[in-house]
Amino acid sequence: MFHIGGMDTFEGVSESAEGGVGVGEVRNNVVDSDPSNNNNAVVTQTGKRRRKLTSAVWTQFEILPIDENNEQRAKCMKCGQKYLCDSRYGTGNLKRHIESCVKTDTRDLGQLLLSKSDGAILTRSSKFDPMKFRELLVMAIIMQDLPFQFVEYAGIRQLFNYVCADIKLVSHNTAKADVLSLYNREKAKLKEILGSVPGRVCLTSDLWTSITTDGYLCLTVHFIDVNWKLQKRILNFSFMPPPHTGVALCEKIYRLLTHWGVEKKLFSMTLDNASSNDTFVELLKGQLNLKDALLMNGKFFHIRCCAHILNLIVQDGLKHIDDSVGKIRESIKYVRGSQGRKQKFLDCAAQVSLECKRGLRQDVPTRWNSTFLMIDSALYYQRAFLHLQLSDSNYKHSLSQDEWGKLEKLSKFLKVFYDVTCLFSGTKYPTANLYFPQVFCGRRYFEKGKG
Known part of the structure; x- marks a missing residue:
């Protein structure tokens, strides 16, 4: 409180038209300094107590002290955004901020309804949209490759009923029709995009x-x-x-x-x-x-297709190499032939201090890149295969040290083609401009290895 020229002046708090408060100059008012009084009440000289701050916005805003510009502001308790709360503005701006606050928890329990069904208390959204539910159900069927009978499974129906007792469940024929309807809508959208x-x-x-x-x-x-x-x-x-x-x-x-x-x-x-x-x-x-x-x-x-051209080149080259690749293929088939052999191979890998998380890759003969991945995985477990050769008399496809050396050289050579093929197979970027430099690098590597 300031005493100037015999007049008491106080920057008081006044109630706005929207039920909030603002700050304005209130003449001849005295603030009750008793700390036991409510902070949200103002007492005049006549003894009348002004109405408490009853607007709901004050549960989420904090009133700040008056700044150097003689303005009163309020700060959001969640995001820290500050707004004027003068009585001239009311609380409309504060209410609008609450609706759009970036840190508002949309899972607020105040937005949920408690309903009782068959003695069980359920929590569900008050804005349940049956059409949105069916759309999400169709998307789940498509994304997870589920059968249409999925919607008729007894366990799934019990789950849906638990989530929403008033839900209308559909048959597999309806689910099929919804999938076709979604396909037609997406098809029409794609046609429109292509036309534009x-x-x-x-x-x-x-x-x-x-x-x-x-x-x-x-x-x-x-x-x-x-x-x-x-x-x-x-x-x-x-x-x-x-x-x-x-x-x-x-x-x-x-x-x-x-x-x-x-x-x-x-x-x-x-x-x-x-x-x-x-x-x-x-x-x-x-x-x-x-x-x-x-x-x-x-x-x-x-x-x-550049990737197919590289595939033909490598497939032709693999025809002329010795049977080292064939031995590796048969070795992996042998190890993966039974659970007992798998465990024995894992024991061999553990004895030579190799991690077993990588695993062995079985190739597809018509895909040369899978052959490269098979050789690469076998080279990692080279010492395990050598140990298996000593501990398992039934293992007949062991490789000599010289053959392992040839496979190592072949792996380095195929790695170049593998990287180029992966680069050519990209779909999120243009690839035509990558053809000449990558093929040129492959040729230089080939000539270097040949020399």
């Missing part, structure tokens, strides 16, 4: 036969979107019945291109070096040129 692409798009395609002799075709589109970001989308993954000839491939791909509406926006198409692809590309170029849809009549339309 200002430039041209590039395609990649692959065709293979599964172990059940069924053929499958995958068609992927790559493009730069309006924000100049490289995008990749799978347009089709479907069953491809025989024959897998160039004519059949041309009919299938052209039908897909017209369905997606990109037949006039193509720039290039990358394929492997199968002979049927050469026939397919020539037929497709002829159809597209009739619509004048390709640049320079498709002179640079067909791009051969």
Whole structure:
């Protein structure tokens, strides 16, 4: 309290129209200095006590002392943001901050309802949206590759009922329909995106036969979107019945291109070096040129897969090496043949102080990079294999020291091709500009090793 010219002046606290408080000049007022009084009350000379601060905002804001500019501010107790709390402003700005505070816990128990069902107390959101639940359920089925019968499992239904007693459970037929509906919505969105692409798009395609002799075709589109970001989308993954000839491939791909509406926006198409692809590309170029849809009549339309070219080079080289790779393959098959052999090999690795977390890799003969990974893992366990040779008389595929040395040199050579193949296989960055320097480095390494 200050006494100036016979007049008592106090920077008092006044109630706002919204139930909060502000700070203004209150004349001829005296503050009750009794500490036992409530801090949120103001007493006048007439003895009348002003109303307490009842606004809910003051449970989350702290009133600060008056600053040098003679202004009163309040600080958020969660994020520390400061706001004016003068009576001229009220508490509207404070309430708006509470709704958008970045440190507000959305899991506040005040936002949950307690309900009782069959004697069990449940906690659930008061804003349960059945349609949102079905959408999330469909996404879970797709992401986790779950069967449609998943929604009818007794345990799952009990879990859903526990989460929300009023939930409406769906059948497997409804779940299937929801999945198809989601697919159609996402397909329409992708069509709209492709239609809005200002430039041209590039395609990649692959065709293979599964172990059940069924053929499958995958068609992927790559493009730069309006924000100049490289995008990749799978347009089709479907069953491809025989024959897998160039004519059949041309009919299938052209039908897909017209369905997606990109037949006039193509720039290039990358394929492997199968002979049927050469026939397919020539037929497709002829159809597209009739619509004048390709640049320079498709002179640079067909791009051969660099990773597949490297694969052919390495596969051809592996044919001419000795049987060291075959011995390693048979050794790993022997170790993994039974649980007893696995344990015995682990004991051998432990005796030579090798960690067993890395494991042995079995290769796929048609994939040379898996052969490199197999050799690399075997070299790590070289001493374990040597110990197994001494302790297991049934192990007949042991390698000599000279053969281990050859495998070590082969691994270093294949490592170069492996790194280049991984670089070429990237999907989040352009790869055409990487071809020449990487192949040149591989050739230099080959010539250096040869010399």
